[in-house]
Amino acid sequence: MTPCPPKTSCLTCRLSDLCLPFGLQIDEVETLEIIIKNKRPLRLNELLFTKDQECLSLFAVKSGSFRRFMINADGLEQTLGFYLPGELIGLDALFDGHFTCSVDALETSSVCELPLTRLNELCTKIPNLQYQLTRILSKEITTNHEQMFLLSNNSAKLKIATFLLMLSKRFGALGYSNTHFNLSMPRQVIASFLGLSNETISRQLTALCKENIISVNQRQVQIHDLTLLEAIIEPYHSH
Amino acid sequence: MTPCPPKTSCLTCRLSDLCLPFGLQIDEVETLEIIIKNKRPLRLNELLFTKDQECLSLFAVKSGSFRRFMINADGLEQTLGFYLPGELIGLDALFDGHFTCSVDALETSSVCELPLTRLNELCTKIPNLQYQLTRILSKEITTNHEQMFLLSNNSAKLKIATFLLMLSKRFGALGYSNTHFNLSMPRQVIASFLGLSNETISRQLTALCKENIISVNQRQVQIHDLTLLEAIIEPYHSH
DNA sequence: CGTTGTTTTGACACTAGTCAATGGGTGTGG
DNA sequence: CCACACCCATTGACTAGTGTCAAAACAACG
Known part of the structure; x- marks a missing residue:
């Protein structure tokens, strides 16, 4: 018996500017809030949904982290x-x-559930919501492009550096430290994400440690020199 | 002086079911058609736009093919x-x-230009259009996921096989042959797309030829055994 | 304290990259 | 129409970077 989680409030959620409510009026956010369903938190490795399953809701990550995967x-x-x-x-x-x-939880994590039929209704009523949803879809495409850029690069060192910088940037945007964070995923998961073996992940991470660019203790990563890390992926400053 | 291209008509365009007009009423398509601007065809390697440039229009491919790239x-x-x-x-x-x-043309190609301000106006007036745009955005995300799946696989043979099957599927959906088609891009471009060297592309293609799975003559590809090609990427039929 | 799963490290094999040379197709100009 | 140049693709020889396998170190958990 898990206790019923407290009702979600977008108005007090510190993530709202990154999420669906961005750009909405207060009364519009209140309307959006009504359709959000609470789910009990998911535990490590618990599936949010599997491939080919019918989609009845979208989910917004409230806490923790998730992983998308296929076989x-x-x-x-x-x-x-x-x-x-x-x-x-x-x-x-x-x-x-x-x-x-398929999507599963990398740690104990929680989501806000947004039933699709009600979300679609709301989108037709609140143009700002439709607009923000389109923006989020577009941003996801851009994120995907960046990931493909990462993956079609054939050096392991470049991939690891880009991966760390990607996390650094995303944690930073969330208001966390961009130089000191915890990986919520094991090496094996990083490896399959980057198209490398987990041994290569280990070796590249220790190599970066020996260059004094980062230090790693288990899942804990500290970036000592962000500039040096960026120099790995942009040696000619050709941005 | 290039002659003015004939006015585009979505109603007679055989691509309309794959494109933005899908699911629209005839009168809605006619409204959409009004905002489409004609552009002269682009030649080989000509840029449609470059990275960081302001986006004033979306483009729908009318003929030919394009390439998205970064430095x-x-x-x-x-x-x-x-x-x-x-x-x-x-x-x-x-x-x-x-x-x-950045996006450039892989051959002589043409696009329909959709000015964004007018497209947005139209989306608020025609819910079906907004709905179809959302579906297209979502489909692009799925396509991206498939590409990442391709890229994070670390075998060159698998990448080439998946690449050929991807093209086969897309040409098939366009109503062309899914076993006999022309590559519009040089090996070098395939190589940078797959994160391989162009020599590896060559070698893998000749290997597939020697296995009698495909035959290749310059840019012309013929798939002899689609099942064998699929078996490369799904050896356990684990779909 | 033992069990289990994760991470690291080492030794070795093999895939794919690099460099270089060759071959083929296309287009231009004589 | 042929000769030449250019670009692209192929092939070979060699090398570097990763994968694989195996073992050991380490952390987490009951």
Whole structure:
């Protein structure tokens, strides 16, 4: 018996500016809030949904982190992306109403559930909400492009550096430290995400430690020199 | 002096079911048609737009093919995706009004230009149009996920096989042959897209030829055994 | 304190990258 | 119409970077 979680309030949620309520009037946020359903928190490795399942709701990450994955040709789980607080899960299912990947929790995590039928109703009534949803969809596409840029680069060192910088940037945007954070995923998951072996992840991380660019203690990462890390991925400052 | 191209008509366009007009009433399509601007066709390697440029329009591919790319750490063009007829270009720019990649033509190609301000106006008036735009955004995300799945696989053979099947599927959906088609891009572009060297592309293609799965003559590809090709990426039929 | 799962490290094999040379197709100009 | 140049694709030889396998160190948990 888990106690009923407290009713969600977007108005007091510190993530609201990253999430669906961004750009909405107070009364519009209040209307949005009404349709949000509470779910009990998910535990480590617990599935939020699986591939091909019918999509009845979108989910916004309230706390913790999630992982998107599919099963690859070897029958192994291939990680395709991560979701941090404030991000929307399930956008790929708006096309035909079915999830195209599976998503599970990387740690104890919670989500706000947004039933699709009610969300669609609301979008027709609140133009700002429709507009923000479109913006979020577009941003997801940009994020995907950046991930592809990362992946089609063939050096392991470059991939790790980019991965760390990606996390740094996202944690920073959430108001956390961008130089000192915890990885919520094991090496194996990072490896399958980057298309590398977990041994290579280990070796590259220790290499970066020896260069005094970062220090790593288990899942705890500290970036000592953000500039040096960025120099790895942009040696000619060709931004 | 190029002659003025004939006025576009979505009603007679055989791509309309793949494109923005899908699901719209005839009168709604006619309204959409009014805002479409004609552009002269683009030649090989001609830029449609560049990264960071302000986005004033979306583009729908009418004929030919396009390439999305960015400049990587080595100062080289890294190909991030391809656009075939019926597909929308520029969706990543809806987030903040700036393109996040550059796009150029892989051959002589033409687009329908959709000015954003007028498209947005229309979306508020035609709910079906807004709905279809959302579906297209969502589909783009799914396509991206599939590309990431491709890229985070670390075998060159798997990447090539998946790449060929991806093209086969997309050409098939366009009503063309899914076993006999022309690549509009040089090996170098395929290589940068897959995160491989162009020599590896060559070698893998000749390997597939020697296995009698495909035959390749310059840019012309013929798939002899689609099942064998699929078996490469799904050895356990674990779909 | 033992069990389990994760991470690190080492040794070795192998895939794919690099460099270089060759071959083929296309287009231009004589 | 042919000769030449250019670009692209292919092939070979070699090397560097990663994957694989195995073992050990370490942390977490009951």
